[in-house]
Amino acid sequence: MKKFVFSRVLQAVPTLWVIATLTFFMTRYAPGGPFDTEKAIPQEIKVKLESHFGLDRPLFDQYLLYLKNLLRGDLGPSFKYPGWEVSELIATAFPVSLTLGVLSLSIALLIGIPAGIIAALRKNTWLDYLPMSLSMAGICLPTFVLGPLLIYIFSTQLGLFPPLGWYGPADWVLPSFTLGLFYAAYVARLTRAGMLETLQQDYVRTARAKGANPWQVVTRHALRGGLLPVVTYLGPAFAGLISGSFIIESIFFIPGLGKFFVTAAFNRDYTMVLGTVLFYAALIILLNLLVDLLQAWLDPKARQAQ
Amino acid sequence: MSVEKSSSLGRDAWLRLRANRMAMISLFILIGITTVSFIGPLISPYAYDQQNLDRVFEGPGKDHIFGTDNLGRDLFARTTYGGRISLAVGLLATLVSLVIGVSYGMFSGYTGGRVDAWMMRAVDVLYALPFTIFVILLMVMFGRNFLLLFLAIGAVEWLTMARITRAQTMNLKRSEFVEAARALGYSHGRILFRHILPNLIGPIIIYATLTVPAVMLLEAVLSFLGLGVQAPMSSWGSLIKEGAEKMDAAPWLLFFPGMFFCLSLFALNFLGDGLRDALDPKSSKD
């Protein structure tokens, strides 16, 4: 197992390097630079600005310099917020996004898994159609509709929760629910599909035939296999949560990483873009690794396949 | 005397699908929505971009059955027109992702060995690239062209299709009939197109049906960022974005396009599930 983890970590390095290179040249290729401003700064000043940030050197030199700094763990200063380091900004924003992600995912699992199990056990009855239809609401309503809708109902009309901010636990509820409901729908469907498949397996049928307690059949025998698709989905889901949370952060005024990320792209804040892309990529790779380990634990067959 | 009709795989699948009530309802809903989106702009007395600054923010009424928006444009016209755009984007982007993904996956799975390993490695890397920056950059570079909007979206969605296709291809490669075909001296191309591809139709259809809603959602997200269709064109995504902001003052702006959008996504998802149940024999028991 150790060998497995180690080899994956080793694989991560070239992956990150390719991503860094791709992103570096992609962002430079896009029109517009960090110092294009409305007041159309005189050429001499623009030149000064660019030289301060080393943008006047040949592109390839800049690239090599960036890689060199990267190896030392230096992500560089932000172009849009001079005086602040990219790593500093990521360090303040990431815990926020992480909390949001964890809460949302928890809600997704807490709602989705039981819904999916019930639906699977009561396939093609109203107990199947109802939760599945409700969960559909999560899938087909984009977050920028669901968010304001929940705010309108629970904040504006009922006054139960604050409509924005990230200052205390009360602020966490609506954003997490908005994001969580979206993923709950997928989790429910995947759980249902997984459970249906597992419940057909011979070993489950045998257990049933032997007269085992139905509850035990579900938890002890079926659940492990049934949750497999959900687990596989968890990795990309969590990564998507964190990187796609921009809309939620904009609607609820949350200082998370998604906001920094999109702002950086729109502002051609090269270092910030690179920093966040690499950070996300590393995160995704880590999550995929954890998910694979979790999968192996759940499904002995997968373990064998390593 | 009754003669038993021989049933093909396709016919079996169709019968199973027919029996699935939700899937059939979904299918009819989709056909209905598509029809309305197609003929709506033709029968509406107003053009989708026809402004009437004296009649802004009117609720549903005699003249405007869905109401009007902030520039007095008829919402029915805009919703149905938006349907054309959203459905077109959905279908075309899915088509693009399908073509890229299936070709890539088939080639990778069939070739196997090192080439396959590298190709899949590339897919892993692309998976780790956050989608937002990629699409933003694409839109920024090519955004002026509506055609390229769905090329950009499709270019992001092909990864999973590639993975699925590759897995299936590898399975099929080892099957007996393919080995027989090799033994008979058939060319690789012929095997791929005549033997492997037909067996991929099932997963392809399922996945395509499920990609369309994902693409439509993606288009809505792009509209939120201001990267979607250019004004004054409307898509369901841009309409519901505007509607969400004015929910308390003009709820019809969200309700009607939202209804169309949700029903479509709903129906596509259920249809996809139904297709999966129908085409995949394993889950037909119970």
Place this chain on the structure above:
Amino acid sequence: MCTVLIFHKFHPLIALVGCLCVAWFVQGCSKPSNVETALNENILHFGLGAEPQHLDPHLATSVAAHNILSALLEGLVSEHPETLKPVPGVAQRWEKLEEGKTYLFYLRDNALWSNGDPVTAHDFVYSFRRILNPNLGAQYASMLHPLKNAKLYHEGKKSWEEANVGAEAIDNYTLKITLEHPIPYFLELLNHYSWFPVHRPTLEKFDAFEKMGTPWTKPGNFVSNGPFQLIEHQINSVIAVGKNEGYWDASSVRLEGIRFYPIESVDTEERAYRAGFLHLTQSVSADRIDYLKEKYPDELHFEPYLGTYFYRFNLKSPPFDDLRVRQAFSLAIDRQRLVDKVLKGGQTPANTFTPPGTGGFYPQPQFIHDPKKARRLLDSYLSEKGLERLPPIELTYNTSEGHKKVAEALHGMWNEALGVEIRLFNMEWKVFLSTISKGEFSLARAGWIGDYVDPHTFLHMWRSGEGLNMTGWTNASYDKALKLGETSNSEKERWENFQVCEDLLANDFPVLPLYFYVHLTLRHPTVRGWYPTLLDHHPYKYIYLQKEEAP
């Protein structure tokens, strides 16, 4: 049956979740809003609208930065809260000599930095020198070009001493300023943050004289001489300032602190206001005006704002190389209708480029609505070129709901009056700027907010070769009249020359003025001492919070 079992097992879990929910609700219901607690704490909650890029007054460029810097720093003069006329700031009095070519400022001896150091004339000289320093790359350095020989120093042609730049500290508390030529609005200029002083020891500590991007502006390092000092700065979250007890006029300052929230989404900002999270918003969405007028009539404010919203033509790009087409486009627009039906914020149609009344200048209205004449002009152009109709025209604007709305409305008007097809292109900001500055546009949206209350801030844009011009329009008569308006001492002569400038714009149509800005904002009635001003400047030391009077 399984369902029943599931509920059984989860019974205690459900109870726990239930309790937590109740706890949330209770907490949510009982928490007082910011606006309510502010009455006791005396903290103003301010919607900033955007995260400022710089808190360094010599590098800042945005409205957001101004809002914060005017709390932290004070220049030679300050502003009267209602008229914005110069009142004593760090300088307690001044003398105008040589018909306005020289000024002597007498600084008060009790003006202190927040760390106790006295504010001296040397600080101002150091600060002017810094922003003009060619190596710093300050974007607003040109604001100080009125100083004698400042331009020479700024362009690196001479050193500070060689150039003998017109800012000299006679002694610790006397500052002598010499200008290139008299400027009637010079004192107003001094209220721009580019003229604000910075604390020399702090900048030297962080080696920030020539370098940008140093941490001297972070809380804990920032030393201020204004009514407030910097306490907290979380990017995208909040910028908090607290009362500076060392400020010479601290006894007049009634607020204990201000919290600035950089909320970019105008809908989120509105929600924040309505929930009592903010005292005031930076802007209001045009589509919400009718609704808010009804629900919050006393809190929605329309305040005249010194700015012009206009479109630029690219004179190098056909068909806009032809005067007739440009004129046709201008005549086809019903500006009054645009303002009444589309914008609805009480904006005024722009019949001139400079807002009437700027500094006392009232230009003649010349950009009018005459669709018939527009059609005739266009037809004349078309028949000469042998065309049936114009090829589709590209209209470029930067992504924003407001701009989109205007563009769509104009698209309708041009279509109706001229039968021309307009293709709208929205681009995100950076791409937009890059595209415009490269001249890769036909017709593009633009706006200009005045930096000071004088027509010059508007008219200087169209000088030949001026960086902000970007239309390709050059006119020697315009340049001449502008120069005369800049340098003359007689108001009558200045206005005459500026009128010439306006006439030339109205004859040649390099630009399409559309409307004059109105600052739309929601403001809570408990905020007092706040007056609408043309530059949207609101000196904080006159602001206080007081409960609404019972009717």
